[in-house]
Every structure is written in C-alpha cells, then in structure tokens.
Amino acid sequence: MDFYGRNSLHGFMDEESHPPQSPPHHLSIRTRLDMYDQDLQFSPGRPSSPRVNPAVHSMFPPGSPESPWTLSPLQTPSPALLYHCIASLHRQEGNIYSIALSKGLAFTGSDSNRIRAWRQPDCTERGYIKASSGEVRAIFAYGNMLFTSHRDCKVRIWNYTISDHFRFKKITTLPKKTSFLMFPKTSSQQHKDCISCMAYYHTEGLLYTGSYDRTVKAWRLLDKKCVDSFVAHESNVNAIVVNQDDGCVFTCSADGSVKIWRRVYRENSHTLTMTLKFQQSPVNALALSTTFNNCFLYSGSSDGTINFWEKETMSGRFNHGGFLQGHRFAVLCLAAVEKLVFSGSEDTTIRVWRREEGSCFHECLAVLDGHRGPVRCLAACLEAEKIVMGFLVYSASLDQTFKVWRIKVMPEEKLCFDIGPADRSDSRTKTTMEYEISPVLSPSWVEKKLHGNHFQ
Known part of the structure; x- marks a missing residue:
C-alpha cells in the first residue's frame, strides 16, 4: 500500500490563523458473518426475527419498524452486538486519508488543504483549518494540539479551542524554515517523501513521524527540533504507534515487517529490539491494545x-499469538479500544473483533458493510453506558464518504448461554480447524504492483 507525496518547499509562515470558519499458540479465526441473508435487521415492514435469543434480545431496546439498529447474527458463544450508522457524509474534496479524535471533535485530512473539524458524534461541521499545502496524509490529536502532515513533507502543529466557535492557531512547522535553509542538503530534519504516519509519546513530548523515504524521525516539541532520524525499513513506513507505558515505538512497512524500537537510556537515539515478520505481503496498519495486565499488538496486511x-x-518480549482471518482483501487500517479491535479493508467492510479476557481467543462480532469502496482509515472511542459497552467508530472510504457508527456490545459476564465448558472448547477447536484456505492478495494491489503504480 503505497502513496505518493510531492516535494515542495514553503516558508515558515505559510498559513495564517483564521477566525471561525497471549500464550504463544496459533489460532486461525474464521467467522460466519459473510452470509448477510442471516443478518437480523429491524427495518420498515420487517418484524424482528424469531431466531433471536430472547434472553439476549431482552437486554436491548425492543425492535420496532422505525428502529435503525442492526442486530448482528448470534453465534454461540458470541455475544449480541447492535450497531447502526448515525451519520454519513459525502465530500467533494477528494479522498479522506486520516481521522483523529480529541476533545469532542473528529478531525479529517484529505486531498484538500482543509483540515475539517466535526462535532462528535453527529458530525456537524464546527469549522476548518486551511493550510497552504494539501494532501493531508496523517493526523494526530492530543489534548488541544493537532499534528498534521502535508504534501511538502512537513508537519504543522496547531492549537485549537472550542467555545461558541472553533478557533485555531498554528504553533509551528517542522522542520522550521531557519534550520532547513542552513543545511539544505545535509540536514536530516527534512523527510524526503510523504509523511504517512505519526505518533506522540506524551511523557517525553516526542513526536514520531514515519515516511515513504523509509525513515522515522523523532521531534522534541520543547525546542521543536529533530533529535533522531533513522532508516527503519527497506520500504515505505506505513504506520507507527507508541506504547505510553514504556515508550517503545512500533513501526510497520511495505517490506512485510513489524519492528520494535526502544529509546536508548538518557539519549535521543533509538535501537532496534525486535523484528516481527510472519508474512511476505505489505503491512499497512498497526494498533496497540493495553490494559492493566496485558498488551497486544495488531498488524493488518x-x-x-x-x-x-x-x-x-x-521478559517484555512479544510472542506471536495467532492471526485473524475474515477480510477478503487487504486490511488498510486498524483501531483498538478496550478489548475490541476494528479493522477496515479494501473489501469495503469493517469488522469488529473482541479478545476474550485472559486469553488469545478472538471472535468477530459483526461486519459493517455500509461503504462502497476500500475503507482507508478508522478511529474509535468509548461511549460508556450503564448496561452495555458503547463505542463510536469513525470510518472513511475511498468512495469519498465519511461515516459514524454507534456500537453496543453486551459484556461477556452478562450473557447466559446454554453451553458448557466442554461445548465451548469443542467450538473453539472447530473454529480453529475450519479455516484452511488463506485469503488471497488484493487484486488491485497485485495489478498496481505489476504495473509499477502506487495504491491510491
């Protein structure tokens, strides 16, 4: 999965502030959600299906002809899950490449030079930031700070406030104009190609950027300097995440590998600690799921x-726990919240996976199929409720639509199924043995690679 970025230099003041405008065993997971004729939907003129488990169904709002909710197929021992699309927007500004959530806002970056701010969860537009360089490939938000990468291979840092209106101010551009002009050819502060991903280490105030020039750079926000730059992969760096507990940096690449980097104690340099590689195809996305007593790393290929x-x-080592199979084509994006993992694919669907407490067992709870093109980016957050776990999922597709999904999941301990431990074990064994055919490489990816083009 490759994306082009064109080099062009702009001055430091290129924008102005605008007023409001697991145990190491392998599990192959097969889901049975592909047959949509089994989906139980509440839609006009369609009564609720008698196949719904009454004990589970009673835990959710009753179905009505006007209800927009979709009840996912019940698969013992899978829990019931309700979801529906609460907002769907179509923009005429090209593809949306990145989404970030913070302070009740959702930010989107696209082919346009406008970074738009939407109110959560209804996606009412609050305003936009207009930059002189468009094609915003990566966005990251933390508190009232917003980081954006642009076509000119630079990062802009913005501060924003929300009162009656959405207001913003540019803090700086990385690298700063002065430092780059002093060393135009030898400076390591300038990425040479598109900045595809970003991550922020809160404790140290370090911003990490990954690029198609194969390098990762660490920026110290205190003095706005690039404190380290290293060649991370043999091909494009597609995603980067940071473990906020220990500062470990995870990167993935089109070279098919995932790498773990650790900052050298009392220094700014980084050293490679592990290389994780279980496939030959490009790795496009990463997600990190951390709780009090465990940490899981996910990669989409x-x-x-x-x-x-x-x-x-x-030991702190990462052991391969298995792989999740269900998407027909390339996995382009991942998001993790609590024990849920959301995956977006070139097959136009979003899958919702849940990890079982205390094990490596995962199950697919639902398939969201509202998009009509590859799902390019995802963001998710918790929406706590009293009885069920609520989540908001924001997705953007190369069909140029931006959607918001509300998801409700019944906690595992609240579900009562007439199934014993022996049946549960047999079910897992059957699930593991059932999937013997590996998914194929994405046809469009193969075609573009054969013609030497980049996936857009």
Whole structure:
C-alpha cells in the first residue's frame, strides 16, 4: 500500500490563523458473518426475527419498524452486538486519508488543504483549518494540539479551542524554515517523501513521524527540533504507534515487517529490539491494545490477515499469538479500544473483533458493510453506558464518504448461554480447524504492483 507525496518547499509562515470558519499458540479465526441473508435487521415492514435469543434480545431496546439498529447474527458463544450508522457524509474534496479524535471533535485530512473539524458524534461541521499545502496524509490529536502532515513533507502543529466557535492557531512547522535553509542538503530534519504516519509519546513530548523515504524521525516539541532520524525499513513506513507505558515505538512497512524500537537510556537515539515478520505481503496498519495486565499488538496486511502478538509480562518480549482471518482483501487500517479491535479493508467492510479476557481467543462480532469502496482509515472511542459497552467508530472510504457508527456490545459476564465448558472448547477447536484456505492478495494491489503504480 503505497502513496505518493510531492516535494515542495514553503516558508515558515505559510498559513495564517483564521477566525471561525497471549500464550504463544496459533489460532486461525474464521467467522460466519459473510452470509448477510442471516443478518437480523429491524427495518420498515420487517418484524424482528424469531431466531433471536430472547434472553439476549431482552437486554436491548425492543425492535420496532422505525428502529435503525442492526442486530448482528448470534453465534454461540458470541455475544449480541447492535450497531447502526448515525451519520454519513459525502465530500467533494477528494479522498479522506486520516481521522483523529480529541476533545469532542473528529478531525479529517484529505486531498484538500482543509483540515475539517466535526462535532462528535453527529458530525456537524464546527469549522476548518486551511493550510497552504494539501494532501493531508496523517493526523494526530492530543489534548488541544493537532499534528498534521502535508504534501511538502512537513508537519504543522496547531492549537485549537472550542467555545461558541472553533478557533485555531498554528504553533509551528517542522522542520522550521531557519534550520532547513542552513543545511539544505545535509540536514536530516527534512523527510524526503510523504509523511504517512505519526505518533506522540506524551511523557517525553516526542513526536514520531514515519515516511515513504523509509525513515522515522523523532521531534522534541520543547525546542521543536529533530533529535533522531533513522532508516527503519527497506520500504515505505506505513504506520507507527507508541506504547505510553514504556515508550517503545512500533513501526510497520511495505517490506512485510513489524519492528520494535526502544529509546536508548538518557539519549535521543533509538535501537532496534525486535523484528516481527510472519508474512511476505505489505503491512499497512498497526494498533496497540493495553490494559492493566496485558498488551497486544495488531498488524493488518495486504493478504487480508491481522496478525497479533502478546507481550510477556516478565521478559517484555512479544510472542506471536495467532492471526485473524475474515477480510477478503487487504486490511488498510486498524483501531483498538478496550478489548475490541476494528479493522477496515479494501473489501469495503469493517469488522469488529473482541479478545476474550485472559486469553488469545478472538471472535468477530459483526461486519459493517455500509461503504462502497476500500475503507482507508478508522478511529474509535468509548461511549460508556450503564448496561452495555458503547463505542463510536469513525470510518472513511475511498468512495469519498465519511461515516459514524454507534456500537453496543453486551459484556461477556452478562450473557447466559446454554453451553458448557466442554461445548465451548469443542467450538473453539472447530473454529480453529475450519479455516484452511488463506485469503488471497488484493487484486488491485497485485495489478498496481505489476504495473509499477502506487495504491491510491
């Protein structure tokens, strides 16, 4: 999954502030959500299906002819899950490449030079930031700070406030104009190609950027300097995440590998600690799921699989726990919240996976199929409720639509199924043995690679 970025230099003041405008065993997971004729939908003129488990169905709002909710197919021992699309927008500004959530706002970056701010969850537009350089490939938000990458291979940092109106102010551009002009040819502060991903380490105030020039750079926000730059992969760096607990940096690439980097103690340099590689196809996305007692790393590949690793408590090593299969084509984006993992694919669907407490067992709870093009980016957040777990999922597709999904999941301990431990074990064994055919590489990815083009 490759994206082009064109080099062009702009001055430091190129924008102005605007007023409001697991155990190491392998599990192959097969889901049975592909047959949509089994979906139980509440839609006008269609009564609720008698196949719904009454004990589970009673935990949710009753179905009515006007209800927009979709009840996912019940698969013992899977829990019931309700979801529906609460907003769908179509923009005429090209593809949306990135989404970030913070302070009740959702930010989107696209082919346009406008970074738009939407109110959560209804996606009412609050305003936009207009930059002189468009094609915003990566966005990251933390508190009232917004980081954006642009076609000129630079990062802009913005401060924004929300009262009656959405207001913003540019803090700086990385690298700063002065430092780059002093060393135009030898400086390591300038990426040479598109900045595809960003991550922020809160404790140290370090911003990490990954690029198609194969490098990762660490920026210290205190003095706005690039404090380290290293060649991370043999091909494009597609995604980067940081573990906020220990500062470890995870990167993935079109070279098919995932790498773990650790900052050298009392220094700004970084050293490679592990290389994780279980497939030959490009790795497009990463997600990190951390709780009080465990840490899981997920990677999405162009062969349609999602590999995951569990961190050992004592050694800190990451052991391969298995892979999730269900997507037909390339996995382009991932998001993790609590024990849920959301995956967006070139097959136009979003899958919702849940990890079982205390194990590596995952199950697919639902398939969201509202998009008509590859799902390019995802963001998710918790929407707590009293009885069920609520989540908001924001997705953007190359069909140029931006959607918001509301999801309700019944906690595992609240569900009562007439199934014993032996049946549950047999079910897992059957699930593991049932999937023997690996997914194929995305046809469009293969075609573009054969013609030497980049996936857009």
